[in-house]
Amino acid sequence: MKKAIIITENSYPEGDAGAVRQHAFAKMLSDMDYEVLVIGYGKSTEEKICVYDNINYISYRVNSLNKIYRVWNRIRFGDKVFDYISQNYKQLDLLLVVDLMPSAFKKIVQLKKKYNCTLIHDSVEWYSKEEFRYGKLDLAYRRKEFTNTKVIDEMWNVVAISTFLEKHFQKFANRVVRIPVIMDIKNIEYRTKVEPSDKIVFSYAGGPGKKDFLREIISGFALLNQTELHKVELNIIGVNKDQLINMCEVDKKAIAKLGDCLKIHGRVERSVAINYIRQSDYSLLIRDENLRYAKAGFPTKIVESLACGTPPLCNYSSDLELYLKDRQNSIIANGHTSKDVCEAVKNALCIVKEKDRAFMRKNARELALNCFDYSVYKDLLFTVCDE
Template identity: 30%
Template sequence: MKRRARWVAFVGPFPFPWGEAGSRRAFGLVASLAAAGHDVVVASGGPEPLTVTSLREFDGPGSVSHIGLSEAPPRGAGVVTSSIQTLVRWGRRTVRWLDAQPTRPSHVLVHGGQAQYMFHLQRWCRRNDVPLIVDVVDWYNGSYVRGGYFGPLHASMKLALHYYYPRCDGIVAISSYLESHYRRTGKPVLRVPPTLDVKNLTVQARQVTDDSSGLTLAYAGNPHGNKKDLLATVIEAVRRIEEEGVRIELRIYGPTLDEVRHLLDGRALPKGVRCLGRLPQAEVADALQEADFTVLVRRSERATEAGFSTKFCESLASGTPVIANLTSDLGKYLHHNMEGLVCRDHTLAEVTEVFRAAARLNGAQRSLMRQAARGRALESFDYRAYAEPLGEFLRQWD
C-alpha cells in the first residue's frame, strides 16, 4: 500500500486553458487550495506535454503545477475516434498517471467528469482509499451540448449527475440549487461560487459622466443560439430605447456579426449595436470597464438556476455594475441600485424599462454603483475568501 502524501490531484477530462469559462472555475478552486496550504497538481485532459509546469500565480503557502494527460480527443479527430475516446476510454490515462505516482494524493478533486471518466476515477479512489470530491457546476441542458438531448454526451452527463456524483465522498457545488440537491444524498457539500483573483485585477479609474452622454452596455459570452442568454431580447430593448431618442450603445463580445443577425431572424441591427467578436481573456476586463453596465438576461429554468454565471463575477470584479434578472444565486450579490439594476423578469418590456432607468442615472449614481460592484466582488468572489472553507472541507477526510 502506497503512503499517502500531502498533495491534491485536481483532475478533469478537458484541457484547462485558464481563459475559458470552465477553466476559470478550475483556476479559482486551485488557487483557493494553494492559499489554504495544499500542494496541487492539475492533471488536465489537454494535449500538453507530459511534463510538470510550475504555476506561480497564486498567493499562499501551497504550490500548483500542471500536467497534460491528453484525455481529450486530438484536434481534428473524426467522429468515431472522438466517440471512442470520450465514451469508452475517458479516465484511463488519468488512472494510469495516478498509479505511477510515488505517493498517493490526499484527495482527488475532479472537475468536469462525465460518466465514463467518473467510473474509472471512482474505482481507483476506492481501491486506494483516497477520498474523491467532485466539483458540480451545471445541470447540463441537452440543447447546449453536441448531439442534443438524445445524444450520447448528454446521456453521459446525466448519468454522472444522477449516479456517479452522489456516490462521491464529497461535493463542491457552484450554486445553492446544486447544494440543496446534493445535500439530500447525505454527503458533505460545500457551496463555492465562481472565484477569481479579484484583488490583483487592475481597475482603471474611469471618468463617469451624467446621463447626457448616453448609456454604454456590454455583453460578453456565448448566448447558445438565444437558448441560454437572451441576447435577442437585449438587442430589441436597445432598439426601443434608440427609437425614444436615447443615446445607447451595446458592445457585443463573443458571437460574430452573422451569429447575432441570426438571433434576430434577419432583422437589421439597431444603430447602437456593435459586434466586436472574441477577445483574448486578458483583454476582457478592460473591455468591461469601458461600459456603464454589463447585461445578463436569462430564462428561469433548471439549467440557469443550477449554474452560476462566471461573467457576472468578472463584471463586478472589473467594477462594472450588472443589469440582470435574478437567476441562480444572483440575488445574493446583486441588489437594485447598488451593484447594478435588477430586472423583475426576462421580458422585453421589463428589460426596456430598466434600460430607461439606467439611462437616467447621473454620474455620481453610476460611480457609487461601480464602487459597490467592486466591493462586492472583493468580498464574495476573490479566491482567497474560500481558502479556509475549502481547507476545512478537505480536513474531514484527514
C-alpha cells in the first residue's frame, strides 16, 4: 500500500477551518488506497498515534505552562517531523504540506530527496498588509510571502484554493490544480424547511480580525429604518461587545441604534457557532474584494453556511462568483460598504414567502454537495499525486 503523510501546523483534527480541509484531503487519500498519517499541531497526543474518523494522526503540541518551551517546541516542529518519519518509514510515496516555518520547509525538501516522494503544497491564502497592525513587518505576513515566492518551485505540485493562487503557482510549480474549500458535506446537518416567523435572522460567526468587515455589516444594518429593524435579528458570534468596538472599530452609535435586534454572543464552541448559522435565515460575510487576501483565499464561512442550507448574504470575493447566484442560493451585495450591506439586507427582506426562502435553502445545500464535498475532487487530486 502507498503511504502518504499530511504535515500541518493547524489544530488537527477539529481545531480550525484548516484542519477541516486537511481531514478532507486525508479521507480522499485514504479512498485512493493510501495509508495516511496526519502530523499536526492540535490538542497534544503526547507524540503518540491517535485515530480520528479512521485517520491516524499525531500532534506535536506540548502541554506546558512554560512559554519559552512552547515556542522552542514550535520552532523544532520541522526537526521532529523529520526525525519521526526517518525513524518510522522505510517507504514514503507522498508528502502533502500546508504552511510551515522556513526551517521546516528545508526538512521537507530533505525528506523528498531521501524518499523520492511526491511533494504537494496546499496553498490556501496570501495575506494583505492591511490585515496587520505593522503591515509587511508582521511575522505571519513575512512567512506567507516566503512560502508563496521563495519555497515553491518545480520540485512541488500545488493544490490552490483559488484561481488567483492557481495562476500564481503555474509560473513556478510542476503541476497545479484548483480545489476550493472542501468538507465532508454529506455528514453536515442541514435545514431546508422554513417556519413562519415575524423576524428574519441574520448571523455572523467567526473571529474577524481585519478580514471580515463587521464594522460595515453593523453600520449597514443601522441604516435600516425602524420598520425594517423590527423585522430583523442580527447575531454576532465569536466576538464580544468590547472587541467589536476596539478591535473591529464598530461605531457605538450603530450598536445603540440596533438595540434589541442585535444579539452579541461572544466566543462559543465551533459546533455551537455552526448551529447558529444553521438556524439563521442568512449568514453574513463582507470583505474588501480588491485586497489580495480576499482574492487569494476562499471563505470557509460561506461553504459552512451552504452546507447547513443557509444562504449567505455576501459580496463577491475570491471565486464566489463562480458559485453564488443572487436570490437563487444567496443574497449578493454590490460591494463592501455599509450602504451595500443595507441594500442587500433590504433585498433579503423582500423575500417574504416561506416557499421562496425554502427554495433558496434547498439550492444552497445542493450547491454545497455538488461543488464543495471532498468526494467531488478525488480524480483531480489524483493528477498531482501520481508522478
